[in-house]
Structure formats: C-alpha cells, structure tokens
Amino acid sequence: xxxxxxxxxxxxxxxxxxxxxxxxxxxxxxxxxxxxxxxxxxxxxxxxxxxxxxxxxxxxxxxxxxxxxxxxxxxxxxxxxxxxxxxxxxxxxxxxxxxxxxxxxxxxxxxxxxxxxxxxxxxxxxxxxxxxxxxxxxxxxxxxxxxxxxxxxxxxxxxxxxxxxxxxxxxxxxxxxxxxxxxxxxxxxxxxxxxxxxxxxxxxxxxxxxxxxxxxxxxxxxxxxxxxxxxxxxxxxxxxxxxxxxxxxxxxxxxxxxxxxxxxxxxxxxxxxxxxxxxxxxxxxxxxxxxxxxxxxxxxxxxxxxxxxxxxxxxxxxxxxxxxxxxxxxxxxxxxxxxxxxxxxxxxxxx
Amino acid sequence: xxxxxxxxxxxxxxxxxxxxxxxxxxxxxxxxxxxxxxxxxxxxxxxxxxxxxxxxxxxxxxxxxxxxxxxxxxxxxxxxxxxxxxxxxxxxxxxxxxxxxxxxxxxxxxxxxxxxxxxxxxxxxxxxxxxxxxxxxxxxxxxxxxxxxxxxxxxxxxxxxxxxxxxxxxxxxxxxxxxxxxxxxxxxxxxxxxxxxxxxxxxxxxxxxxxxxxxxxxxxxxxxxxxxxxxxxxxxxxxxxxxxxxxxxxxxxxxxxxxxxxxxxxxxxxxxxxxxxxxxxxxxxxxxxxxxxxxxxxxxxxxxxxxxxxxxxxxxxxxxxxxxxxxxxxxxxxxxxxxxxxxxxxxxxxxxxxxxxxxxxxxxxxxxxxxxxxxxxxxxxxxxxxxxxxxx
Numbered sequence: 001x002x003x004x005x006x007x008x009x010x011x012x013x014x015x016x017x018x019x020x021x022x023x024x025x026x027x028x029x030x031x032x033x034x035x036x037x038x039x040x041x042x043x044x045x046x047x048x049x050x051x052x053x054x055x056x057x058x059x060x061x062x063x064x065x066x067x068x069x070x071x072x073x074x075x076x077x078x079x080x081x082x083x084x085x086x087x088x089x090x091x092x093x094x095x096x097x098x099x100x101x102x103x104x105x106x107x108x109x110x111x112x113x114x115x116x117x118x119x120x121x122x123x124x125x126x127x128x129x130x131x132x133x134x135x136x137x138x139x140x141x142x143x144x145x146x147x148x149x150x151x152x153x154x155x156x157x158x159x160x161x162x163x164x165x166x167x168x169x170x171x172x173x174x175x176x177x178x179x180x181x182x183x184x185x186x187x188x189x190x191x192x193x194x195x196x197x198x199x200x201x202x203x204x205x206x207x208x209x210x211x212x213x214x215x216x217x218x219x220x221x222x223x224x225x226x227x228x229x230x231x232x233x234x235x236x237x238x239x240x241x242x243x244x245x246x247x248x249x250x251x252x253x254x255x256x257x258x259x260x261x262x263x264x265x266x267x268x269x270x271x272x273x274x275x276x277x278x279x280x281x282x283x284x285x286x287x288x289x290x291x292x293x294x295x296x297x298x299x300x301x302x303x304x305x306x307x308x309x310x311x312x313x314x315x316x317x318x319x320x321x322x323x324x325x326x327x328x329x330x331x332x333x334x335x336x337x338x339x340x341x342x343x344x345x346x347x348x349x350x351x
Numbered sequence: 352x353x354x355x356x357x358x359x360x361x362x363x364x365x366x367x368x369x370x371x372x373x374x375x376x377x378x379x380x381x382x383x384x385x386x387x388x389x390x391x392x393x394x395x396x397x398x399x400x401x402x403x404x405x406x407x408x409x410x411x412x413x414x415x416x417x418x419x420x421x422x423x424x425x426x427x428x429x430x431x432x433x434x435x436x437x438x439x440x441x442x443x444x445x446x447x448x449x450x451x452x453x454x455x456x457x458x459x460x461x462x463x464x465x466x467x468x469x470x471x472x473x474x475x476x477x478x479x480x481x482x483x484x485x486x487x488x489x490x491x492x493x494x495x496x497x498x499x500x501x502x503x504x505x506x507x508x509x510x511x512x513x514x515x516x517x518x519x520x521x522x523x524x525x526x527x528x529x530x531x532x533x534x535x536x537x538x539x540x541x542x543x544x545x546x547x548x549x550x551x552x553x554x555x556x557x558x559x560x561x562x563x564x565x566x567x568x569x570x571x572x573x574x575x576x577x578x579x580x581x582x583x584x585x586x587x588x589x590x591x592x593x594x595x596x597x598x599x600x601x602x603x604x605x606x607x608x609x610x611x612x613x614x615x616x617x618x619x620x621x622x623x624x625x626x627x628x629x630x631x632x633x634x635x636x637x638x639x640x641x642x643x644x645x646x647x648x649x650x651x652x653x654x655x656x657x658x659x660x661x662x663x664x665x666x667x668x669x670x671x672x673x674x675x676x677x678x679x680x681x682x683x684x685x686x687x688x689x690x691x692x693x694x695x696x697x698x699x700x701x702x703x704x705x706x707x708x709x710x711x712x713x714x715x716x717x718x719x720x721x722x723x724x725x726x727x728x729x730x731x732x733x734x735x736x737x738x739x740x741x742x743x
Contacts, residue, residue: 010549069547071417079558087554092547094420095556096443100413103405107373107417107425108547110401114372114423119549137413140406 003067003118010066011038014090038090040065045088046080050247052211052237052254053077053153057124059211060151060235063218064225065091069108070122073101073129076160077153099133101125102141105148113147120225123150127168128158130234131192142201142230149224149231155239156191163242167192170262171315172308173294175242180297185304190315198232199271206232207267212254216265216277236263244293256288261316264323279325285313353527358489358520359384361528362428362454365496367398368534369452372423372541375403375414379433380466381516382456386428408433412440412453419449420555422546424500426451430516431458434472438479441509445480446571447556450503450543451510452496453481457617457669458516459704467705468516470617470669473646474678480571482510482578483647487620489514489524491597495644497529498585498597501538505585506578507545513646515618515669517705529593537592575648582645598642600650603657606637611717612658612694614641614683615667619701619708623667626713634714635721638665643679651686658687661694663720668700676700676728699731706732 015038019029028034040061047054057077069092072078078095081088096104105123112119123141125134130152141148157175158164165178170191174180178187198206204227209217217235224231238254240247257263258277262285265277286309289295298305298312320326356364362385366374374393376386392398401418405411408429415425429437434455444451455473459465473483482502486492492514499510514520529537547555559567583599590596603612605627615623620642627640641657641664643650658664664687668677675681680698687693697720702708712732719725735743 013550014552066552067549069421069549082554082557084557084559084563087557089554090552092549092552093554094417094547095554096413096416096447097439100409100416100440103410103413104417104420106403106405106410107375107414107419107423108421109417110373110375110403110414111418111421111423111425114401114418115421136406137410140410143406144403 007067014038014066038062038065040068040089040091041081042088042090046083047076048241048247050238050240050250051076051080052239052250053126053155054080055250056153056211056217056235056237059214059217060122060221061091063221064120064122064149067118068120068122070094070124071096071101071105071108073123073125073134074098074160075126075129077124077126079160098129100137101129101134102138102148102150105150106141106144106146109146109148121146121148123148125150125152126159127152127154127156128166130154131168131194132166139201142198142203142232146230147228149221149233152194152232152234153237154234155237155242157239157242159239159242168194170312172298172312174297175294185297185302185308186294195234195266195268199268201230202271203230203232205267205269208234208236208263208265210236210254210258210263210265211238212251212258213265213277220267242294244296245291249291253288253291256283256291259283260285260288261320261325262288262312264319264325266323273323276323276325278327279320282316282320282326285309285316352530353525355523356489356526357384357523358492358514359456360388361489361493361526362496362514362520363388363392364528365493366426367392368529368531369426369497369500369538370398370424371400371426373401373403373415373418373425375405375411375418375425375427377405377408377411377429377433379408379430381458381468381520382428382430382433382454384520385454385456408436409440412437412444415451415453416440416444416447416449419444419451419543420447420547422541422543422548424541426453428454428456430456431460431472434476435460438476441476441479441481443556444509446567448507448571448574449509450507450541452499452503453509453511454496455511455513456516456520457513465704468518468669469703469705470513471671473511473513474670477647477678480508480575481647482506482508482575482582482645484510484512484582484644485616485646486512486514486519487598487617487642487644489519489522490526490595492519493526493528494589494593494595494597497534497538498589502578502581502585504539504541505581506574508574508578513617518618527595533593537589579645579648579650582648598644600645600653601641601643601657603639603641605639607639609637609639610662611636611665611720612639612641612661612663613665613667613716614643614654614679616643616646616679617669619667619669622708622710623713626710629710630714633711635717638713638717646679649682649686654683654686655690658694663697664694665697665699665716665720668698669702671700671703671730680728696727697725698728700729701731703730708732
C-alpha cells in the first residue's frame with residue numbers, strides 16, 4: 001500500500017465526515033462543519049476555557065495526522081486529554097514521563113525504521129518539559145538526527161502544577177514561585193532563548209509559531225512534516241489561568257505578543273534564519289502586558305515598575321532588531337500577519 | 352558451539368541471536384563491553400538493529416520504552432549509577448507493562464565511588480515491577496538472556512537479567528552459544544497486541560484516578576506471581592531444546608542429610624560450590640546450597656520447600672539496607688515466618704563494593720553459626736580493625 005493510499009484510508013476511517021443539513025430544521029451546516037477534516041485531538045476534553053495549548057495541539061494534529069504517533073510529556077495536555085478510561089486522541093498516543101518525551105519519540109522512530117514503516121513520530125511537551133527538565137533528552141534527539149517533529153507548547157510556566165516559574169517565564173512575570181513583593185518584581189531572570197540553542201544543533205528546520213496565527217502555524221507544521229529529520233516548533237500558547245487574562249482574550253494576547261516583538265515568529269534552517277513574520281507597526285509592550293494579571297505589578301506606583309517595563313521594551317526592540325522584524329522599509333508583500341513573508345531561504349521558496 | 356568468550360562478549364552475542372529491533376544504551380563500567388560488542392556486531396553487519404547511542408541512561412531506558420510501545424523488540428544494558436538514573440523510567444516501563452530485556456552488570460552504588468560488584472543497584476529498583484533473574488555463571492547469563500526475551504513476550508513484564516560486574520562480565524569462559532536458526536525456532540516473533548498503530552489508535556500511559564489505580568497495581572502483582580510458572584516452564588523448555596537449564600526459580604544442591612542451608616544469588620553461588628568441593632573437610636558439617644535465580648517474582652513456596660527440615664539457613668546478601676540489614680535476608684525471614692519448625696535464620700552481607708569472596712568463605716560461614724553470640728546480621732567480611740572504635 002502506498003503512503004498516499006494509506007493516508008486516504010486512515011483519513012476516511014478516523015476523519016470527520018462533512019455534516020449534513022439538520023434533520024429537523026433543514027439548516028445548512030456551517031462551512032467549517034461542511035469541511036471533511038481529520039481531528040487528531042477531539043473536543044470534549046477537560047482543558048480550561050480559552051486554553052491556548054489545547055487550541056495549538058488541535059491545529060497541529062489537524063495537519064499532521066493521521067499517520068503519526070505521539071510521545072507526550074507529562075503536563076496539562078496529557079492530563080486534560082486522557083483521564084482513564086476516556087481519551088481525546090484519535091492517533092496512537094503515549095505518555096511516559098515528564099522529561100523523556102524526546103527520548104521516547106526517538107525510540108518510536110527507531111522502531112518505525114527497524115520495522116520499515118513510514119509513520120511520522122511527533123513529540124509534545126510544555127515549556128517545563130522542553131526548556132527545563134526534558135532539555136537534555138531533546139538535545140540528544142536532535143543530535144542523533146531522529147525523524148521526529150518536536151512541538152513545544154509554550155505557556156511560559158509550570159501550569160499543570162499551579163503556575164510556577166520555568167526558564168521560559170518572561171522577565172518580571174509573576175508566578176507562584178516568582179511572586180512580586182516588597183523585595184522582588186516577579187521573575188528576576190530572562191526567558192531562555194531556546195530557539196537559538198535548538199538552531200545551534202543545525203537541524204533541518206526550527207521555527208516559532210503562535211495560536212494567534214493558525215495558518216502560519218499549520219504551514220510550519222506541514223513543512224516540518226515533509227522533512228526526513230529532526231524538526232522543532234515552539235508555539236506560543238496563552239494560559240488564561242496562569243497569565244491571568246480573560247479566557248476570551250487568548251488570541252488577542254497571543255497576537256499582541258507577536259506584534260510587540262516579545263515573541264518573534266521566525267524560521268531557521270540548518271541554524272540560519274530564513275524567514276520571519278514581519279511586524280507592520282510595532283506595538284508598545286505595555287499593550288501586551290496590561291492584558292495580563294501576571295504583569296499587573298508593572299503598572300502600580302512602584303518606581304521599579306517603569307524600570308521593568310523599559311527592560312521588557314528593550315528586549316522586544318532587541319528581537320525586532322536581530323530578526324529584522326520590521327524590515328528595512330515598507331514591504332509590498334507584507335500582509336500584516338495574515339501569512340509569513342519569505343525574505344530568503346528554502347522555506348520561502350516552497351510556499 | 353563452544354567458544355572462549357568474555358562474559359560481556361557472550362551477552363552481546365546472545366542478544367544478537369535474539370535479533371532485537373532496537374538497542375539503546377549508554378556506556379557505564381562494567382557494562383561497557385556489552386554495548387561495545389553490540390556496536391561492533393552492528394558495524395560488521397552481523398546484527399541488523401537500530402542501535403541508538405543515547406546521551407544518558409535515562410534516555411537509554413526511554414528510547415527502549417518508546418520502541419517497545421511501538422511494537423519493537425527492545426534491549427538495553429546498564430549498571431550501578433545507570434540503574435539509578437533509569438529508575439524513574441524502569442518503574443514506568445513496568446507500569447505500562449511493556450516487554451523488553453535489560454542486562455544489569457551489577458555494581459555498587461556511590462558514595463563512596465566503587466566500580467566493583469555488589470547488588471545495591473538492582474536491589475534499589477526491586478519494587479519497580481520488573482522480573483529480576485540472577486545468573487550464577489556466564490553460561491547461565493547467556494541462556495537466561497535468550498529465555499528473558501521469551502518470558503517478556505509471554506508475560507508483558509520487562510525482564511532484568513542480573514550478572515555480577517567484572518566477576519562475570521569480564522571473565523573469559525568457554526560458552527556454548529546456540530545457532531541463530533536454533534534461537535529463531537525457539538523464540539517466536541514479537542507480537543505485541545497493545546502496540547502503537549495509526550490503524551488502531553490507542554492511548555497509552557493515561558492519567559489514572561484513585562478509581563482505578565489499586566486495580567492496576569493488583570493486576571501487575573498478579574501478573575508477577577503468575578510469571579513464576581512462566582519462568583520455570585521457559586527454563587524447562589529451554590533445557591529440552593538446548594540440553595541445559597539455568598535453574599528455574601531456584602535450585603538445591605549438596606548433601607541431602609545436611610542440617611544447614613546457604614541461600615545465595617549470582618556468582619557467589621559459584622564461589623560456594625567451589626568452597627564446598629575444596630573445603631568440605633574443614634567445614635563444620637555438610638550444607639545444602641540454595642541458588643536463588645528468580646529474585647522478582649520471589650519464589651516463596653519453592654524456597655519454603657527447599658529449606659523445610661533444616662535447622663539453620665544462612666542467607667548471603669550482596670547488598671545492605673542500612674538501618675535494617677540484609678535485603679534478601681529480610682525477605683527470606685518474611686517467607687519463613689509462620690512456617691512450622693522454621694529453621695533459624697542467619698544473615699550476612701558479603702563482598703560489598705567488590706570485596707573478594709574467597710572459597711574458604713564456605714567453611715567460615717558454617718563455623719560462624721556455632722558462635723552463640725553472633726549477631727542476627729553482619730557485614731561478614733568487614734575488618735573492624737580498619738574502623739575507629741565508635742564505628743564498629
């Protein structure tokens with residue numbers, strides 16, 4: 001059976017069929033309902049309202065599945081999708097431990113190779129499982145060149161245990177282990193520049209994405225799926241509970257993170273920057289910060305608040321500068337974030 | 352065919368005969384020669400496997416886990432600190448009921464740093480839910496490795512084959528290796544029903560609430576107890592096919608009129624056999640030698656049968672639980688509890704951190720039970736002269 005035939009069969013078996021008109025009212029299905037789609041992660045799971053991670057995982061699965069298997073690190077995604085005997089996954093999925101998703105995925109991939117199968121292996125982890133405790137296993141997987149797409153759902157703290165700081169938590173953000181108080185203004189350290197470390201492994205493809213830009217996110221997943229080798233995607237995924245913003249604001253918050261420059265959307269191939277999502281008008285970081293309770297202490301009377309805001313603005317400006325996010329001048333191809341604009345490299349050429 | 356092979360080399364060859372799909376390993380003394388030999392077999396094209404040279408033992412176990420979950424025959428090997436670094440994954444592998452085989456080249460655990468043999472490493476993961484089989488010789492280690500692949504397939508319990516570091520791994524002996532055709536005929540291909548498969552997607556390793564957790568543990572315990580029979584029949588079946596057994600759950604040898612039994616695991620058994628042969632005249636009476644091969648599952652009934660009618664049982668531990676005493680000794684005591692006319696139990700730790708166990712230990716142990724002031728547990732070969740008085 002060819003890969004294409006197999007894929008079609010799997011899609012038919014596990015995909016959602018186009019909805020029919022309502023039997024009683026005769027109402028036509030919405031265009032979204034009318035579209036046959038593969039849903040690797042089904043609805044009905046236990047994620048919070050407005051969960052960025054649940055949205056991101058669904059978007060990834062829609063275009064990655066169904067001929068995949070997933071190694072999932074311990075975390076919210078694992079917990080809210082699988083309390084026995086129910087599971088929201090429509091693909092083979094395994095959770096082992098917190099810090100070994102990349103190694104478990106390596107083993108799955110080795111098994112597929114040994115058994116002559118082409119099923120692509122995905123590894124999912126949060127920022128705690130990726131930036132921190134699973135970092136070594138991830139580096140090993142990339143170095144050994146396993147054919148695995150690793151997706152990090154970055155919500156910038158240990159949310160599953162109740163919002164503790166990770167090395168991905170932004171500077172000055174409050175968490176339960178980096179609270180603001182008389183002596184402290186939230187997290188004292190910087191957010192780890194993970195993507196640069198990943199890029200230093202010179203893997204075929206590494207990129208950042210955001211739930212606020214689903215088309216861009218899915219394009220990056222599809223591109224990574226086509227590569228025979230290690231690929232990495234970090235997806236900025238707001239957590240309303242941990243970031244303390246209204247559930248309905250998830251997309252707004254995520255979009256502003258990109259628009260202010262604090263979370264640049266970039267693509268790197270073999271360690272070199274090949275593509276960025278441009279920012280037409282860079283927002284001040286305060287537009288992003290003020291939507292979230294985790295930065296509320298930066299808007300009080302404390303004289304250090306201004307200092308911290310300036311620091312965060314400088315970090316955003318630094319990203320804009322090093323990644324060339326605003327470009328040299330007006331860019332005729334700039335779609336204002338509707339799609340990434342290729343400036344060079346293979347990724348741009350393939351679109 | 353009999354060949355002169357180093358223990359590690361023989362294990363690598365035995366693993367190779369079982370044709371694993373995936374081998375993942377990280378080097379650690381005294382396991383290193385096993386992975387070196389496997390790597391060379393792969394490099395020479397004699398073994399077709401996905402050999403994954405990982406960045407830690409933690410990942411070695413995790414790669415094997417992922418491979419097994421995806422339906423591959425998986426193997427890894429480690430020792431000492433490596434076992435402890437793997438510990439979290441080992442519990443996970445067993446809890447997921449994944450079939451795989453691991454060799455442990457038993458070595459002491461730091462601190463103080465020691466690269467030499469004792470059983471502290473595999474004892475530390477005693478409760479992980481793995482089957483633990485101890486080999487007394489390199490031939491037994493080879494045969495037990497081949498048997499382990501069949502046991503793990505049949506029971507869906509991971510199997511640890513324990514062999515004493517250096518004493519076995521680095522000793523050259525004549526080894527009888529079966530041919531690959533013989534092994535293929537004896538070891539059926541792995542057909543793991545719960546494997547990850549896009550055509551039959553299932554979720555593995557899910558969150559389990561208190562509503563189901565005790566049942567999971569109970570069924571694991573039941574599976575371990577049921578595996579006692581599988582271990583025994585597999586060894587018997589192996590003996591029928593290859594003409595030699597490895598000792599089932601346990602074996603008893605020596606003078607049947609003896610009133611004293613000595614229980615031991617691993618290469619200590621070989622030392623005691625030699626001691627029995629060479630120092631019987633010096634010994635205070637005959638003894639039965641009870642070689643325990645299956646440490647987990649623990650063969651309680653077989654052990655009771657083996658010691659029934661004895662006056663004294665001496666249990667040799669190659670590990671210690673500080674604050675309690677011997678680990679094997681404590682378990683044997685638990686098994687003897689409630690047994691009518693249970694023999695008196697004497698427990699000694701021996702050979703910790705690679706301290707050489709001489710053949711004369713056989714007569715020394717038998718002499719020691721005559722001492723009415725002897726403690727119930729001792730580190731038998733510890734030299735008190737080397738310690739300050741307050742530590743004795």
